[in-house]
């Protein structure tokens with residue numbers, strides 16, 4: 550299609566990767582060239598969602614307004630959910646936006662692009678397991694994480710009441726999926742429940758009366774990481790009183806129990822599903838190659854078969870350098886891919902030829918937080934194939950570094966520092982876990 554007016558780069562999805570790209574590109578070229586579309590009005594750092602679910606992070610203090618970021622960084626923000634892309638007409642089609650009273654705020658709209666970058670992330674994959682979507686909560690959004698937190702609080706108060714009445718009662722929390730999200734959530738919940746008890750649920754003994762069970766289908770947790778790390782993480786979880794069950798494939802979810810493929814029953818009061826991911830289904834309808842989990846198949850330059858369409862982050866299947874494997878869904882990768890696409894998008898805006906470069910992932914290690922209390926952390930990592938384990942404030946700071954790097958990219962140094970200081974000060978006046 551002939552280009553008229555300024556070249557428009559439209560980025561759909563303002564998450565770990567898309568927002569960084571929009572901010573860097575917007576700063577260079579301005580709002581007439583750079584457009585970011587997101588279905589949410591606020592940006593949150595998705596890897597924090599397990600802390601939101603546990604109540605150790607207050608989401609109402611975390612979100613960054615896209616409208617504010619757009620003004621600061623020089624891109625145009627379009628609020629709305631993309632339903633489809635008309636590649637022949639080069640149009641992104643947005644659904645109408647309604648208020649909570651069902652009043653239409655924005656009608657259905659079309660947005661023209663010259664270059665499109667799809668960065669729509671992923672959501673939990675229930676793998677068609679009966680009852681999972683109805684009875685388990687997946688930590689895909691702030692709303693879901695907040696829904697879990699409120700249910701947990703409700704269940705804790707109920708459990709405390711039952712114990713006051715001398716009933717023999719144990720609150721049972723099931724986590725399906727022993728990847729990094731499940732492991733981190735289990736550790737975070739153990740500490741958050743103890744904190745909630747500390748603030749007044751006096752009839753509960755957090756270790757005895759709150760049972761947390763992590764169920765994993767593979768024969769070890771953290772199966773994408775070296776075995777040494779799985780063994781150490783499992784031991785740490787067990788030391789914290791968490792039950793870890795491996796080689797258990799959950800085949801059915803009911804309101805009060807999980808059932809495995811052999812029919813064994815695991816009673817639950819609350820269930821979190823963290824057993825794998827899939828990209829948004831609308832990607833399947835774009836007449837571009839996708840894989841079985843709806844990710845767009847791209848080459849090492851993050852290009853789809855359509856020269857005007859790129860994809861990055863969790864929604865893209867990207868070859869892992871010269872191996873036959875594909876890159877995993879990680880914030881570190883989305884962050885690096887945003888930096889990689891920046892010069893390519895700049896060339897397009899300036900009407901220059903592509904350099905046809907390939908993305909190369911630099912693995913700075915995997916960090917899995919296995920709990921913290923009073924600012925002290927325990928962290929397991931793998932760097933250059935070697936596993937290691939760190940504890941203390943250093944661990945906490947290393948874990949936060951990816952989040953901080955993300956903030957630097959979208960806010961700059963001074964505002965990141967001010968925000969970090971503000972949050973530390975706010976924490977001093979707030980309980981360790983959100984109680985309302």
Ligand SMILES: Cc1cc2nc3c(=O)[nH]c(=O)nc-3n(C[C@H](O)[C@H](O)[C@H](O)COP(=O)(O)OP(=O)(O)OC[C@H]3O[C@@H](n4cnc5c(N)ncnc54)[C@H](O)[C@@H]3O)c2cc1C
Nearest residue numbers: 562564565566588595596631670862863878879880881883
């Ligand atoms: C609980 C949890 C803990 C995690 N911990 C870690 C960790 O410790 N380390 C790590 O590396 N990774 C972690 N991850 C994975 C990490 O969050 C993702 O890999 C990363 O966020 C992917 O970035 P992205 O830019 O591809 O997508 P996302 O960050 O998910 O952003 C996608 C954006 O697209 C928007 N969007 C989606 N669909 C549409 C649509 N149709 N129209 C408009 N907008 C849309 C969404 O609102 C969102 O803003 C964790 C994930 C979870 C859930």
